[in-house]
Amino acid sequence: MPIPRSKRGPSSTSSHPDRSRARSWICGRCPTTKQPACCSASTSIIRHATRGIMRLDIVNIRRDTAALCEIGNRFVGSDGERQARDYIFARMRELDLQSVRKDMFEVATYRPLNAKCTLVGAAAPALDCVGLQFMGSDRVEAEAVLIGELSDTADLDAICRHLPPVRGRIAVIKTSYPYLFVDDLTERGALGIVMLGDAPDGYCRNLNAMMYPALVERPNGAHHRIAGVTLSEQSSTMLLAHIAAGGRLRLEHQAEYPIVETGNVIGELPGSDVGEVVVGAHYDTQLDGVGASDNALGIACLLEMMRQLGEHDLRRRVVAVAFADEEAGFRGSADYVQRYGARLAETVGMVNLDALAWAPAQRSLHADPSIMEFAAETAEAAGWLIENRADASLFPGSDHNPFIDAGVPAAFFWRNPPTHPYYHTRGDSLDRIDFQIAVDTASAAAAVVKRLANDPTLPFDRSQPTRRWIDLRP
CATH class of the missing domain: 3.40.630.10 (Zn peptidases)
Incomplete structure (x- = not known):
């Protein structure tokens, strides 16, 4: 703003x-x-x-x-x-x-209230997770669709062509940049997002589902409407086995976004x-x-x-x-x-x-x-x-x-x-x-x-971005 x-x-x-x-x-x-x-x-x-x-x-x-x-x-x-x-x-x-x-x-900052990912019908259903920041507050139960590892937005189109429809399912992904993909997955009809984790020692990685420039354009109220969480590495392994056996997921995420x-x-x-x-x-x-x-x-x-x-x-x-x-x-x-x-x-x-x-x-x-x-x-x-x-x-x-x-x-x-x-x-x-x-x-x-x-002389004047994410020039 x-x-x-x-x-x-x-x-x-x-x-x-x-x-x-x-x-x-x-x-x-x-x-x-x-x-x-x-x-x-x-x-x-x-x-x-x-x-x-x-x-x-x-x-x-x-x-x-x-x-x-x-x-x-x-x-x-x-x-x-x-x-x-x-x-x-x-x-x-x-x-x-x-x-x-x-x-x-x-x-507006992210303040988590609750984050849960449950393996429906499993003997040990509770998974270690944290909220995926700037996701919405919701509780859903559905089948999962395993999309896998993503590093570029072009990956999503290529992978989804060979998978069951995302619509009506919980999308399971692995990426360091979830904010690049959540909008697309929401438009495809995903009911929620589960991030596979790879941090050691039982840690869950804190990641954002929304980033620059969206949070600059809307600093006092931007967040997605569907739920999302990030798992620990061990819980990710349990989740993958559950999905392979055809199991369903229950996903819950509650958060507030107070102005600070x-x-x-x-x-x-x-x-x-x-x-x-x-x-x-x-x-x-x-x-x-x-x-x-x-x-x-x-x-x-x-x-x-x-x-x-x-x-x-x-x-x-x-x-x-x-x-x-x-x-x-x-x-x-x-x-x-x-x-x-x-x-x-x-x-x-x-x-x-x-x-x-x-x-x-x-x-x-x-x-x-x-x-x-x-x-x-x-x-x-x-x-x-x-x-x-x-x-x-x-x-x-x-x-x-x-x-x-x-x-x-x-x-x-x-x-x-x-x-x-x-x-x-x-x-x-x-x-x-x-x-x-x-x-x-x-x-x-x-x-x-x-x-x-x-240096009295410099070989440049203004930046020459290949891509300008948002025009902040005065």
Whole structure:
């Protein structure tokens, strides 16, 4: 939902004496020759723009990560989320960041009341499950149709051609992205959704049936009408055997969607000229656990990055944002780009820190095409050799997506594929973080932020998304 003009943040008007000259730096043109900057900067230029940045301090990162985990669960609207917001605010002030503030807004959050999946007629009918978030409140009993594993929307059409009709049945699926398929299954007449789980140690994975951009377009009331749950791995095995024997399922899900207040925490480092860089990380968690890697660690790396950047002169302002409510559709980052639309014309780039340190996992860079080569060559010059690249505009992955959709070039460095066994479970704990991997990943991201802040010419201006999920351009 667009933020009313009266609630928008300050505009980016500047008293710089030569506005067009300053703007030419942002657009990637030399302010003297007016010629486009080279799209592939030499290593010496990269080192000049990033010089002086140290590897991030593992002790500081470990301390802030532990402090946020000690607060506990930080699901949107919870007391833990409020405590984390206050902690980050205090830490930004300790770092002497400027204009430290909380930008508050309201969203509808998921509050589970009941989730059950029963094997009708079985000797041990009760299954371990949690609610599939943003599903409706309903109770149904029906035959099941096993659709199986889904990774792309095209899979569903191909698979359903060879199965009994979905209409009037409970659809059983396995995917890390249920929000891509629930609308389609509802239109096909499914009475409910059961997600097969693969998390170890008896954990049930917390997943959303609705995500970006739907929850940005309808922040105060969007949810599906049919019931849905996610099972543990052991319960999934029991369910599959029951379906193979022709058994029926009884499915129940009850939830409320109260309106709660949440907010981003923002602090800035000044620049000597116009233009700014945004670097962000989300501080909320899913419903269970402390979210150590996803994403207390990202906040700790953000704070340490700003501490080190504060020791250097910067050409452009660097804005640190601790985003609220990433887990329910990137609503904190969407609020930022809507609230500060007037500043986005001078925002040269955004770097997102999220899920930095699961191992084993490939060193991955997700970016929109405009900034991909710039971010890759800068990270690799800093010693972070990229193993996987992806066009971030093709998939709604994290808080970088609203920036891309708002026209801001954005890059996302991560080491946490969604198939990791403890993703979105209580198993995402402090003892499972590899802090050396975190330092390596965040230091590469810091090199990109430093170059965005200091390079006088940049080889891009606006984002060039292959797909724009929602038009958030001011």
